[in-house]
Amino acid sequence: MEGKFEPLVLAFCCNYCPSCSADLAGSAKMQYPSNIRIIKVPCIGTVGTIHILKALENGADGVCLMGCLEGKCEYSSGNYRARKRVQYVKNLLGKLSIEKERLEIYNISAAEARKFCEIAREVTETVRSLGPIPLKIDNSKI
Amino acid sequence: MIVGQQKDFEEIKKMISSYNRILVLGCQTCVAVSFAGGMREVEILASMIRMDRKMAGQDIEIIEDATLRQCDFEFIDSVENLVDDCDVVLSLACGVGVQALAERYPDKVILPGLNTSFMGLTEKMGVWSERCAGCGNCILDKTGGLCPIARCSKGLLNGPCGGSMDGKCEISSDVDCVWQLIIDRLRALNQLEKLEEIFPIKDWDVSGHGGTRKIIREDLTA
């Protein structure tokens, strides 16, 4: 099958600011790549190592976490925890020889619909340039 | 509490390379508390193994489970079906658990996923440190409640060595000289005279140097 590679990126969005900015982007009819699929979570600190790994295992080419601005976490330090966790998982990816750039975390405020779109584009392009995630077995079996 | 640390992924990969049906079995007690072998880590390791195999284009089946304690046969018995069903067991318990499994399931290959590190405590979330060496002959009453066997790099029993500098051990400026701590604490407790007692040469027999240790309480055995 020949064709253009369209990456698939799973975005975990904190239900506070980042989800707001995503909704705002939608209501302001701003464009962002459809490659980004959003899962809303109560706080970005609740995204565990396992959630990130499973997303990649199940066929996402990239994963990004969107948390509230530094110091603005509704639960005091969820976004800080998430940032440290992303570092940890990047390490694990390194051990698997999977590019660390497939995983990234961003801080975004509720109003930044434009930034949300920019991030969405940036992430999509990064992952596009990396190509499909090198898992050679079809996922549907698992 | 027994503190463990997961083995490097490369090492685990090599151990399991010839198996295609693996039971990753966690232990929900000590090593879970030190974030090395609880159900949380079982899921993460299983996911990594699967991804690794997929990258190599190979199929693998992983069963994920954990027992409350792997150091008790009764708990191990509850996973008998799972053990029977797999090619190999990758145990995320401490060395005791791994051996208990091996003893209970003599026909099965049991692999260790952890290095059993030490007996210690949680200093704070994510930081563990050693406190006891299990020497079999406790002297904490004489040393202000701080153990020189476990915590002095040389295991000295009669005061610090010449490498103690500004309260730190000569092996690293991050490591406290336990003898400094002992002296400080005894001074605070007004028990400095305890230091005048000379420790005789320690009997290491009860520390394992006399062979595998075993305790039998006749009143409890049936």
Next chain:
Amino acid sequence: MFSKVGSVLVIGGGIAGIQACLDLADSGYFVYLIEKSAFIGGKTAQLDKTYPVNDCPFCIRSDMHMECISHTNIEILTLSEVKDIKGSSGDFEATIIQHPRYVDIDKCTNCGLCAEKCPEEVNSEFNEDLGKRKAVYIDYPEALPSSFVIDRKNCLHFTEEGCNVCKEACIEKAIDFDQKEQNISLNVGSIIFAAGFDSIIPPYYDYDKLPNVITSMEFERINSLNGPYDSHLVRPSDKKEPSNIAWLQCIGSRDIYHNYCSSVCCMYAIKQATLARQSNKMLNATIFFMDMRVCGKDHERYYNRAKDEDNIRFVRSKVHNVFPVPGTDDLLIRYADEHGNIYEEIYNMVVLSLGLEPSHDAVKLARDLGISLDKNNFVETSSFTPVNTSIPGIYVCGAFNAPKDISESIAEASAAACASSLNTVSKAALHEPLEDTGQKPVPAGLTIGGGVTGMVSSLCLADQGYKAYLVEKTDKLGGHALKLRKTFKGEDVKSYVKELIDKVENHPLIDVCLNSEVKHTNGYAGNFSTRIAISTSAETREINHGATIISTGADFLRTNEYLYGKNPRVLNWFHTDKILSEEPNTIEKANTWVFILCVGSREPERPYCSKICCSNALRNALELKKLNPDMEIYVLYRDMRTYGLIEDLYTEARDKGIIFIRYKLDSKPEVEQEQDGELMVRVQDNLLGEDLIIQPDFVTLQTAIIPRNNENLAKLFNVPVDQDGFLKEAHKKFKPVEFTAKGIYLAGLVHYPKPIDETISQAQAAAAKAVTLLSKECISINTEAASIDLKLCVACLTCARICPASALIINGMGKPYIEPQKCFGCGICAVECPVKAISLEHFKNEPILAESKAILVDASLMSDRVC
């Protein structure tokens, strides 16, 4: 069915009106909200972001709008005006005219087909005439009520007869041209004016002729995400990105027609400049100002950041003229600096920072009703009853009371809700969740701190029938107010405090605990248990209460600058107050008096404004001048921050010959003691550029208001402390008296320095919030709380260590227990639990994993990915 007699009428559906409605409705009162436009939200809805956090008010704001629209205790009448009000407190008869919307709110689905087809295009008021809308329109897609409206003035059906395009386009048949104007009569117990402000139409700088001279609200729209230019920062004339913008401050404020400061313009101009620089990093942003009045919480820091990090240029000058530059759309600004040198600069765009005028319609109505207005047409109120108008039963909040920002308006709205509820007799049916604990909240409030704030909150609670415990550390009530003489309006503080103490001590429902301190507290919103220790005895007391209000106040700085504590004639503000009330001879004999402002405030180690010093100094200076007209009085200041109506004092002080000398932080005045013991003050006069020597009899230092040691208190109640050491509220803009933790509120100086009127309105607001909780029929279950499977739990303590709400405790059985009323439901414990024993009902691990998998499988099937 309950009787609606004795419900509350709120006039104005802006942020203040909405907040007042919500507090009343949540406390079980029925409210009518009268809004003259077709949508609620008011001016706040037009704002892009809000200072000082730069976050978008969008989510919180829309939550508030949504709650207001859907509340069973609130009836909203849009397109409505109050025609007349008769009767008296407890029994008003209000006549309302409701204009037709011509669209059936219940049928309209907000699809927009009508507007798409409508042939008539006119300027959009929501976008300040910069964009277009149709004759059938909605302000912005999320506006509420979620229904289009037909603007009769422009609709061709009415102007040219017969156009039915929208009606034919509407699938839901929601358009109804036959709707008629309605006369509605409402019987209410009390009335809250939350009519807000109108922007001044700028009479200067050829605003009407020059397209690139715009108002601040126009800028707000241009820079908004849902603005007219698709959120691109471009100028109106040619839609090009400006490379430099000037903001001109005090337009329609502090002039001969408006002898007041509009309070909000400095901050919003900084905000606009900061945001403009964010969208165009190369932009030159210059703010021309007279005094930089950034007095609120975190405002000074915001200003410093703009100045030092965002490279916004601040020029202290009142701009003379704005001229068009021939052949371009640019503008030439001519201004003089402090030394009188004239400069000319060219800008692509000029923003006029417009002041606030009280809503013109509301002024007319208030006059008709006989409500006293001040000379600027703001409602006249006393500092001690900041939300009461001259007519009993009629209250005021927000910018119609005095120019103020969102957070102050919100606090005032809650205060007005609290005050008005005392006149209303009936309670509406309470809306309760289906699931409940069957447990009633303990009908008592605990207030910590027996200053004015604490006493006012306790009285509010007690007057509404709740038991009020008032815990005071010292042996008497009153706090700092005991040492204060007068408010900035000249009212006598002493007699007010005396009367207040009297009321508190004699109220049957108030239990005053003197010499007492809180030692321990636990429980949850609706049911707290707090242990207090009494210092005069070995006793402790256990108090059971439903809500907690923290009002422990603040302290003043004991400075070591300016010979304070070394020379007896270097005074603090309360020494000066004392001399004024007790030593007329001293004043008569004094020839010269110097006031030094910003002592310890706005310094690198204390980067905030203490807010009350300017007004206090001027009030005292004027009193001194009155008692001894020959006295020479010097006020050494950095920025004269007589915000809002306090500007009056500044004008009066200058009229009376008080001399103002501005000094800079890097060249502070020096106070020396000469050999003969006389004081000497040396200050660099900015205008003359040389040192001025003053030999005063007295020097008064307006020392900073500093936080008390709030760390212990914060730990005890598990509430946060901000970077300056004051307590940190849930949201700087929208939740000024609440904490993230439920059932605990704050008011007064423990939050930030503020004058007595703001303190009192915060105290009332905190009480109003407490009542919304105490009035509940039952404590609702926190359905978001996490739960632990104790069969799996190994008591590793991880959850208890990381819980941001401190909702996890280890019980006597050695197992963790989640206090459901405390749990935020964030799920951080669930993800960290090493044995996976914790789950969240609304956020289970498996569904999330399943969702992610479903999305991925779904997506990979749809896309033609190359694998």
